[in-house]
Amino acid sequence: MATEATKAAGEAAAPGMPQLDFSNWGHQIFWLMVALVVIYFVLSRVALPRIGAVLAERQGTITNDIAKAEELKKKAADAEVAYNKALADARSEANDIIAETKAEIQKDLDAALAKADAEIAAKTSEGEKAIAEIRENALESVKVVAKDTTKEIVAAMGGKADAKTITSAVNARMKG
Amino acid sequence: MATEANGAEEGGLVFHPMDQFIVKPLFGGGEVGIFTISNVTLWMALAVLAVIALMVLGTSRRATIPGRTQSVAELAYGFVYKMVEDVAGKDAVGFFPYIMTLFMFIVFANFLGLLPMAFTPTSHFAVTVMLAMLVFLTVTIVGFVKNGAAFLGLFWVSSAPLALRPVLAIIEIISYFVRPVSHSIRLAGNVMAGHAVIKVFAGFAAIAVVSPLSVVAITAMYGLEVLVSFIQAYVFTILTCVYLKDALHPSH
Numbered sequence: 045m046a047t048e049a050t051k052a053a054g055e056a057a058a059p060g061m062p063q064l065d066f067s068n069w070g071h072q073i074f075w076l077m078v079a080l081v082v083i084y085f086v087l088s089r090v091a092l093p094r095i096g097a098v099l100a101e102r103q104g105t106i107t108n109d110i111a112k113a114e115e116l117k118k119k120a121a122d123a124e125v126a127y128n129k130a131l132a133d134a135r136s137e138a139n140d141i142i143a144e145t146k147a148e149i150q151k152d153l154d155a156a157l158a159k160a161d162a163e164i165a166a167k168t169s170e171g172e173k174a175i176a177e178i179r180e181n182a183l184e185s186v187k188v189v190a191k192d193t194t195k196e197i198v199a200a201m202g203g204k205a206d207a208k209t210i211t212s213a214v215n216a217r218m219k220g
Numbered sequence: 221m222a223t224e225a226n227g228a229e230e231g232g233l234v235f236h237p238m239d240q241f242i243v244k245p246l247f248g249g250g251e252v253g254i255f256t257i258s259n260v261t262l263w264m265a266l267a268v269l270a271v272i273a274l275m276v277l278g279t280s281r282r283a284t285i286p287g288r289t290q291s292v293a294e295l296a297y298g299f300v301y302k303m304v305e306d307v308a309g310k311d312a313v314g315f316f317p318y319i320m321t322l323f324m325f326i327v328f329a330n331f332l333g334l335l336p337m338a339f340t341p342t343s344h345f346a347v348t349v350m351l352a353m354l355v356f357l358t359v360t361i362v363g364f365v366k367n368g369a370a371f372l373g374l375f376w377v378s379s380a381p382l383a384l385r386p387v388l389a390i391i392e393i394i395s396y397f398v399r400p401v402s403h404s405i406r407l408a409g410n411v412m413a414g415h416a417v418i419k420v421f422a423g424f425a426a427i428a429v430v431s432p433l434s435v436v437a438i439t440a441m442y443g444l445e446v447l448v449s450f451i452q453a454y455v456f457t458i459l460t461c462v463y464l465k466d467a468l469h470p471s472h
Contacts, residue, residue, distance in 0.1 A: 062241040063345045063412065068252045072243065072260050072346035079264040080354075083271050083325055088317035091275035095297045098282050098290075105284055 183218075190214045233426060237419035241343055241412065259339040267328040267341070275324070296324065300457065307461035312468055318358070319464075322351060323457040330411060330449035334442070342452075343412040345404060352404035355460045363467035374470040403459055410452045414445040 194210050245256050252258055274296070278289030286294055300320045304312055326342055333340025341347050363371040375392040377385055418441045425434040 061238055061412075062243060063343070063408065065243070068243045068258075068260075069346040070254045071252050071256060071258065072341070072344055073350045074254050075258075075261045075264050076341070076347050076350050079268050080321055080325060082268050084317060084321040086268075086272055086276060087320055087324065091272075091279065091293070092297065092317055092320060094279050094282060095275070095294055098279065098284070098286075099294060099297070102284050 187214060187218065190218070233423055235420060235423045237416040237423070240339065240415060240419060243344075260341055260344075263329065263332060263339045264341050266332050267325060270328045270332065271324045296320075296327075303458055304461055304464075307458060308464040309468060312461070312464050315358075315464060319457060319460055322355070322460060323453055326351070326407065326453040326456055327450065330453055331446075333411065333415070334445055334449060340411055340415060343408055343415060345408050348404035348408040349400070351407075351456070352400040355403065355463060356400040359460075359463040359467040362464070363470060366468060367470055371467070371470050374466055378471075399459075399463065403456065407452050407456050410448050414441065414448055417441055418445065 191207075191210055191214050194214060195207070198204075198210070243252055243258050243260055245252055245258050246262060247257060274289065275293050278293045281287065281290065283290060297320070300323050301313075301316055304316050304319055308315070329340065329342045329347075332338055333342065363374070367373075375389045375396070377388045377392065380388055418438055421434050421437045421441060425431040425438075427434075
């Protein structure tokens, strides 16, 4: 508002468009050139190299990081392969050991069973022999008892028993 | 547009849509001489300071993981660098600081000009014509220095039938010399028109009935102007790249 007079003067000089007031073109062009030169020097000397360097550095960092990540990924994959291989090896080894142990145990078991069978057989035959002996003895005892009893009975009935006859009679009876 | 017709009928309204473009000295009155400190000087200086703030102070930490300001600075760098590389070719990268200068100046002059009460240097033909002439001269000189007389091959369309070539050559030469005109008027015209229209809508706000509509219209225009500010800077820059490509590789 303070420059009312100037404004009026300006309007007088350029009634339509102030843009077509050629009297101040020199002024505008001078200051434009000053502004452009300042911006050009600031940009080309300071700002653009700096930003370019920052961008390049960032690109480098990113590339490095990606390469590193790639490497780590490869390492991890290798480790996984090694792990799987170790696992498979361990598993097959365990299977071998299991089979071996099983076979050994089977062998021991078979041997023990055979031995036990033999022992059982021996014991059985021994027992049978003892039983047979006992039976034999029992038979003898029965014969003696039967003879004695027969002799007593015959004596009690008033007869006179001949030992030979009684023996043969008892023998005949027991066979029957 | 209907609003404008209504307002004109009202009469008594004061429109000074072009007053915002008047160049006036900041200190004292009098004529605007070449070295006078004027509003042009002020707003160009603010643009320069804004560029420095963004591109130098914003990147002062040189962080590998950028902060907000540094991200914006890097974005601007990448945007213009890619444009130069893609449009003008890899051998035009040497012109990158020059093109970056143009882009940053226009972008900041445009956006600062959107502040209320601001002055917009890029709305003046003096500024945009100078910018366009700089590009035109650079392109022409670079074309002749790099290619010698072969640069004239730009005007000689070797793929066209022989009979047509002289006619095409005349057209090509005319279009070549019209380039700085369209290049400069496009930028200043867009910026000036938007600002003037906002002022016109603001003038209608004096009528109570129309003022809500006026405010809405100003808001809409302002949004459009934000877009235009960037797009015109982009267009100016990409055309510079296209012209530069012609200078470096004149063959069609």
